[in-house]
Amino acid sequence: MEAELAQCSAVLESLLNKVGRNEGRSISKLVQLISDNKNLTDQPKDVVWNIFKELTRVRETLRNLQKDKQWEK
């Protein structure tokens, strides 16, 4: 799971320059959260679920952005 989150973090960071300020803020928050909890085995389950929650929120933000972009076309 740690490896997957590291991969996820790299993808998120690459997205930072391609999105607006609002989306960037949610992404930065998630990247920071992942970075603060690199060693998940030492963390309580709540931490992992909190990362998952933030990840789902970012997914929703990006989904909405994608819908808006399609509409703009």
Next chain:
Amino acid sequence: MTSETEKVIDAIVKLIRETQEGKIIWSPKEPPASLTLDANTSVDIVYETAYKKRSLRLYEENYLVDPGWLERSTTRAFDEILGTKYPHWASHIMLEITDDKGKTLWTFPEVSGLDDLLESVEYQAAGVKAFLDEIVGDKAS
């Protein structure tokens, strides 16, 4: 994203967690008649549970996308770029609060996380964990 959407996502994540931890037990059921009347939609199975004195129903609904020729002509250029052909089938995941007769009282908005919830519910209802344990157990013996 509005705070209302965030709240819905938080609720869905909680449902996923409690499903995975076995605190919520979902039962697979035949779809009610109200979900099978329309020939342009199909539902194979629904999952139901009782949660905090409410009844919840979760299912994937397939629906036929066949806009009329007028609507199709206005979006033709965009459809050609995307390679969209009509008619075609699409699907969405529905999470509803129902009454004791199975009538829909409220449908959750379609947000991220519903796909993960359905995956967790299917995993639980199909007894995948026990099945994998059995397979691994057989291998060890």
